[in-house]
Amino acid sequence: MTATTAPAPAPMARLTDLRPSHDDIAGDVLEGLSASPKQLPSKYFYDARGSELFEAITRQPEYYLTRVEIALLDARMDAIARAVGAHAHVVEYGSGSGRKTAQLLEGLRDPVAYTPIEIDRGTLLASTARLAEAFPQIEMLPVCADFSRPVELPRPGRATGHTLVFFPGSTLGNFDHPGAIELMRSMRATMGARGQALIGIDLDKDSATLEAAYNDAAGVTAAFTLNLLTRLNRELGSDFELDGFRHHAVYARERGRIETFLVSRHEQSVIVAGRDFRFAAGEAMLVEYSHKYTDAGLAGLAQVAGLTVVEGWNDPRDWFGLRLLQPA
Structure with missing residues (x-):
């Protein structure tokens, strides 16, 4: 009987952990909300749920x-x-x-x-x-x-x-x-x-192909964008109402980029890290560029x-x- 040798196990990965701290996130968000027009940093889309939603976006028929x-x-x-x-x-x-x-x-x-x-x-x-x-x-x-x-x-x-x-x-x-x-x-x-x-x-x-890719019919990209607010509510204690904002992405040809916004559905006030930010009805908050x-x-x-x-x-x-x- 011939002895068989088991394959060598894969080496353990050596993790270097330099995640942004709570203060890093709060500082970036407060700086963005204090700008005119208001904006949020797109790098914070990617918590666990955001990463799952992005993988789902990549499988939508419009997202080529x-x-x-x-x-x-x-x-x-x-x-x-x-x-x-x-x-x-x-x-x-x-x-x-x-x-x-x-x-x-x-x-x-x-x-x-x-x-x-x-x-x-x-x-x-x-x-x-x-x-x-x-x-x-x-x-x-x-x-x-x-x-x-x-x-x-x-x-x-x-x-x-x-x-x-x-x-x-x-x-x-x-x-x-x-x-x-x-x-x-x-x-x-x-x-x-x-x-x-x-x-x-x-x-x-062409604009139609580009805009369809960022406004998929199933609404996965909208859920991905709104998940950013869910993350900020969880990690910064903010009180964004997800129903109070809608996703909107448009191709700005003169700037060569898709611009993605969360648009306030009505006049409202949001507390973020202890600070009060007011939104007018229809006010668009920039959350991502895609050049x-x-x-x-x-x-x-x-x-x-x-x-x-x-x-x-x-x-x-x-x-x-x-x-x-x-x-x-």
Whole structure:
């Protein structure tokens, strides 16, 4: 009788926990509500429920971005792997469920380590556990943090060829242009002189397609947006009435972006962290930007940040693109 050897268990992920504190969240929210017009930071959409709702959004028929990007990664992975090279330390900003990550790690040449940076701890640990099981040869070094601020990376146990920042989903579009430049400068510092960034961008297209993607008929995106108020009620003791606001997203072509608002249904007052904020009937509170890009527009932002676009891949309809950047 031949003895069989059980497969080696996946290595334990080493978590670095840098979650925003209560004071961080309160400070950001109070600053936004004190602005004119009022706004809330979209990075706080992603508590456990928000992450679940976003995954549901990606499966709505109107929301083309995820399925087109997944198909693009699948179709062009060989070319991407050649351009990236071997032995990368993959660092993902806003890793979410890790569906696209699995495609990337499977397709790259001997990636050494993977560091997802995600603001929701539960989502981070769940996706890291799935990836650790699927890729036991890759060291998992998750970081629970706000990736929009500089994060010191954990050091892999094995030598790496270079760092690859992976930023799919056109999440770059959630930042205004100064914020996108600042984030790309942070990427440049993270990747180092020999590093790269693989960024997903939603390309400019007709308004009807864009607006449908952010106002799905099933109302999942509306539930996702309103869940931000639920989170603030829970974590900051605010008293937003969810029935008092409605979701509204519109494409502002002159600014090249979807603008998502929560609109007050009537005159009302809301207490947040002990402060009183008044809303007029019909007052729109900005909760998210989603910029749409041209190649010239992205190249201009990258240049200011000290980066240059070296490779690019689009889907057959030119709806979505992946761009590989490196320090200029």
